[in-house]
Amino acid sequence: MTAIRNQTATTSLDVEGLRADFPILHQQVNGHRLAYLDSAASSQRPRAVIDAITHYYEHDHANVHRGVHTLSHRATDAYEGAREKVRSFLNAASTKEIVFTRGTTEAINLVANSLGASLRSGDEIVLTELEHHANIVPWQMLAERTGVELRVIPINDAGELILDDYPDMLNSRTRLVSVAQVSNALGTINPLDRILRPARDRGILTLVDGAQAIPHMPVDVRALDCDFYAFSGHKMCGPTGIGALYAREAVLSELPPWQGGGDMILTVSFSGTTYNELPYRFEAGTPNIAGAAGLGAAIDYLDNIGMAAIENYEAELLAYATEAMAAVQDVQLIGTAEQKAGVLSFNLDAIHAHDLGTILDHQGVAIRTGHHCAMPVMEHFGIAGTARASLAFYNTRADIDQLIEALQVAREMLR
Amino acid sequence: MTETADLKELYRRTVLEHSREPHHFGRLDSADHSATGHNPLCGDKCTVYLQLEDDSIANIAFEGAGCAICMASASIMTDTVHGRRIGEAETAATDVLDAFDRDAGIESLHGDMAALGGVRDFPTRIRCATLPWKTLAAALLRSPETVTTETTS
Structure with a gap:
């Protein structure tokens, strides 16, 4: 494309x-001019992102949500404003579909845990040989817990997926296809349309690891028609320790929370606890507010270019x-x-x-x-x-x- | 340029010669002791084979793959302890590991190992130089577990 x-x-x-x-x-x-050629590991940050983080801490910091004082409002605005920027950047339908995480790895672990809770022995998950360990190990851990089986799409010697047998890998036991959009080790851009559509046609959920794609090309989760999209802020000029999981609302609303704590609940009682609405149900504890503010600034910066x-x-x-x-x-x-x-x-x-x-x-x-x-x-x-x-x-x-x-x-x- | 000079300290002629054509490279079928060392982050891997006779290292070999520093260190290690008594080999391994462990100790390296002294200025590469020696120590103990020098403790 x-x-x-x-x-x-x-x-x-x-x-x-x-x-x-x-x-x-x-x-x-x-003693030499720096030639920084390691952005696939982590990108660098423009002044605007560094300033946004500093500004946040110097002027607006308090804990988010439920605060009645001015700073808490400002912090909430910074945090939720960043969520809207992520939504817009991905062209997601709603901010309910944007869960802040520490990064791609945590986003995938969230899915492995929350979706994983409903998977059973013999269910299958399809991955590819190109994946980063972040899109392998969470599924292996899930396999150990539940007995789900992992199927792997192979690659050829150019580092491209061999998709000839892929449609036949999908069957009634397949629960998820999880694939990188761009290979971190080789740079291969995977033909997502050829991977996601056959899965969608069979009602199989799809996850795209976008960590290496989102810094380098326009991403539209509705055009991709994936169920989950995971990425990290630090690879796209944002801070470390912040990223997000996009999850289609209809899918996310069916998933159980994976971490418990403050912010992810509506009421807590020893006779029972009710969980918060989307996306907060998946964000336990005080979030990385400054990180979100920095990520929002990074998105503005990239959007501007x-x-x-x-x-x-x-x-x-x-x-x-x-x-x-x-x-x-x-x-x-x-x-x-x-x-x-x-x-x-x-x-x-x-x-x-x-x-x-x-x-x-x-x-x-x-x-x-x-x-x-x-x-x-x-x-x-x-x-x-x-x-x-x-x-x-x-x-x-x-x-x-x-x-x-x-x-x-x-x-x-x-x- | 000083940078190049520093690099030449790291990749001295002796080091490059050993790394290109390492001594005692290969598998030793008659080995009665062996151990494997692996630094998964950088990929250095070596297996040390020993054939002990009368309390001495009668035969030694190593195989593996790694950077020039690791390969050279392994080659020099085999030269150093071949034919030596077990106690001497243990002491040699301890001395080398200690030498890299403490800054002041580099000067205590002798023989061809002294050529690896330049590693001192490249802290991330010290683990490459020490891996074969730690593997030797493990082989002498017939350690069944793979050893590593990537975690310092």
Whole structure:
């Protein structure tokens, strides 16, 4: 879907202007200009997000909900205002469908626990070989508790899902299909329409792990027609420790709470407790109010740039980077899907990724090395790990050039 | 540039030679002791095989995969303790682990291990250098459990 859109859209990002919004990018690391190429692990924050958090703590902080004093109103407005921003950003129908969580991982764990409570031994959940551990381990834990069985859609050597047998994996026992929109380890953009529709047609619930997609492309949960969509704030220029689960209201309203405590109840008595309405039933305890305020500011910031413009710019940068990497002798790109987001996973000759990471760091280039919390993907390729450079809209060709130069130094040094 | 100089301290010639062609690399079928070390976060893995005779290490080998620092350290480790008495090998392992554990101790490294002294300036890589030695210590004890140097305690 991206390729077609890219051909027709024009790129008009003032990247240097945007970079000026990110204080952290303007520093020397180990005596070199910082080339931050690790946004798939965590993005950086613009001044607007940092200011929103500071402003919140300096002016508006109190506990949310039920407070009669002014600050509590302001804090509630900040928190609920952020919920509305998330709703709008995802094009969800209602804020009742937006549950704040600590991030993608907690959002998936919420579903694994709340939906999991109604699953029985022999029920099936479909995952893919591309998943991050956050979309594997909660289901394995559920499998241990309940006896549900996990089915896994395999990948080919380009890092694309092999969907030929997928329709046959769905049967009367299938309860959920849970799949990443974009692979964190390889950057593959999965064809969600081909995955979600067959499930929807059979009345099977669907969950999309959007952690690696939402920072890089427009997301519309109603167009996707998924039942759950999970994402993290810190990968989209927001704070750490905040994220959200979108859940279709008709589905969420049937699920039991998963954590008990304050805020998620209407009344508590030792003769019985009544739970709060959506989405509060799923938010026990004082939430991450400042985090939500920061996430709201991040959404405003991204909205202002425009996700389609970000998607187009990053596609161009990825094409530039892919070509530049291919020209480096002995580089093997891992993950060569036709539809890719800004991730370059690679190995350089026989050099271990950790050695590469150290040498690159000494030249100011920040990349990630290892299995990227996707060990089944590494297993597929028969490797222990990769070096991974990942892009964001604040990256430039200068960052890529610095990476390439650093790779040449690594080749020289470890030759 | 000082950065490059630092890196050359980490990847000294001796280290690179050992990592490219590690000594005693492979499986030892006659082994009577073995243990495996694994650092799951960075992926370094090594299995140390020992054949003990008359209270000495008559034969030693290791296999595994890891970064240059880990492979070099493993290779140097096998050279260091091959033919040595068990007690000496235990002491050597303790000395190396202690040397990396405390800043001041790096100078106590000798032989080819001294070439790994540059690791001191790269705290996240110390675990790579110590893994083979901790695995050796485990092999001498016939530890059935996989050891790791990723958690420091």
